[in-house]
Amino acid sequence: SQQGEEDPQALSIQEGENATMNCSYKTSINNLQWYRQNSGRGLVHLILIRSNEREKHSGRLRVTLDTSKKSSSLLITASRAADTASYFCAPRGSNYKLTFGKGTLLTVNP
Template sequence: SQQGEEDPQALSIQEGENATMNCSYKTSINNLQWYRQNSGRGLVHLILIRSNEREKHSGRLRVTLDTSKKSSSLLITASRAADTASYFCANTGANSKLTFGKGITLSVRP
C-alpha cells in the first residue's frame, strides 16, 4: 500500500503560471523527495528535502516541508509546456523504504 497522498490529483494551468502541488504522509520521515514522470518515460528525481529542513530551492522549483502537519508542497514557478508530466512525492521512513504517492497529473497549456 502507498503511504502518501498528493493533492490535487490533476492540475491544468496556463504556461507562465505557477503550479502548486501538495503531498501528505502518515508516518515520521527521514527525508521527502519529489519525482517527475513524463508519459512513457521513467521517473526523474527533482529535489530532496531532509526532515530537519523547512524549505529548499532548485531552479524554478521550491519545496517546503512541515513535519508537524506531515505535509510537503512543490511549487513550480513560470511553468512551461515541458513541465507537463506526473509528479510524485516519495518519503523515506524509519524502515529506509522509499514510499511513493499516487501522483499528480500536471498539464501546462501553451
C-alpha cells in the same frame, strides 16, 4: 513503509503560471523526495528535503516541508509546456524503501 498522497490528482494551468502540488504522509520521516514522470517514461528525481529543513530551492522548484502537519508542497514557478508530467512525492522513513502515491498530473497549456 511510508506512502505519500498527492493532491490534487490533476492540475491544468497556462504557461507562465505557477503550479503548486501538495503531499501528505502519516508517520515520521527522514527525508521527503519529489519525482517527475513524463508520459511513458521512468521517474526522475527532482529534489529532496530533509526532515530538519523547512524549505528548499532548485531552479524553478521550491519545496516546503511541515513535519508538524506531515505535509509538503512543491511549487513550480513560471511553468512551461515541458513541465507537463506527473509528479510524485516519496516520504522516506528509517529504511531505504520509498512508497509512491498516485501522483499529480500537471498539464501546462501553451
